[in-house]
Amino acid sequence: MTADIIDGKAFAATIRDKVSGHVARLREEHGITPGLAVVLVGEDPASQVYVRSKGKQTVEVGMHSVEHKLEVDTSEADLLALIEQLNSDPAVHGILVQLPLPDHLDSDLVINSIDPAKDVDGFHISNVGLLGTGQKSMVPCTPLGCLMMLRDKLGSLSGMDAVVLGRSNIVGKPMAQLLLGESCTVTIAHSRTKDLPEVVRRADIVVAAVGRPEMVPGDWIKPGATVIDVGINRIERDGKTKLVGDVDFASVQEVAGAVTPVPGGVGPMTIACLLANTVTACCRANGLAEPEGLTA
16 A cells, blocks of 8 residues: 555645635725735845745735835834834734844744734734634644645544644644644654654654755554645765655555655645635635634
8 A cells, every 4th residue: 555645736736726715806896916025034045935935925816915024133122113104004904023033033023023814824822722722713824735735635533632743832833723623632742752652653643844855654553544744855875865754655654544755745735825824814804704724
């Protein structure tokens, strides 16, 4: 048995199509165009690539894209003033501050200065609290993308045993909350978990988000389980740089029922969900029905 490969690239394209359709309807029926503002501080090369890609895809689905590129030595006061301006701009429905920020800026302070209703990354402490108590919130993009893939593949997740490997605030913890919301039995495992292989082997659903290359081998996986690999690790192999996930794809593919590849799995879903969150934020801001199939 070889696992089905969950094609994140193709699935992300369907999400973007839904977003695009909803944006067109908002414009035609209500005269509203959703707007996303992205703030980049400094010259981090990876961040520049992300921001370019986000801007390009925002425009492709018919939304308004605003990019603010600030110098690396921008003061905290200036950055907070810009966010305040974006918070009060009715044409901006989503605000994203690209992380990591330069060391002299307090990321928590900056993120928590964003209006929670416009926090399309879902990192504001209010959104974390709302998600944790099962209320309507903005949901972090990567876990939201993982949830959409799981629903698409498995239908109802109710009663399934899920293991989330990793406890980060960006993926691990919100992923666990979303799975709880789907009535899964959820275990959050990490580097200190006793008998980690045994814990993972129980799971019908494994979400690997530890940031360690190919840490999870096939013999940790229950036959037929669905494996979502969030890891993106650059490694040297045979003299070449290669992108690999947190699971050992070749051996996991022999055992699992379905698995996401790296690259081409979870990655493309993250920006698609950012666009979905921006449309959702726009609908909420205007008291309109939220788009179906684009929220948690």
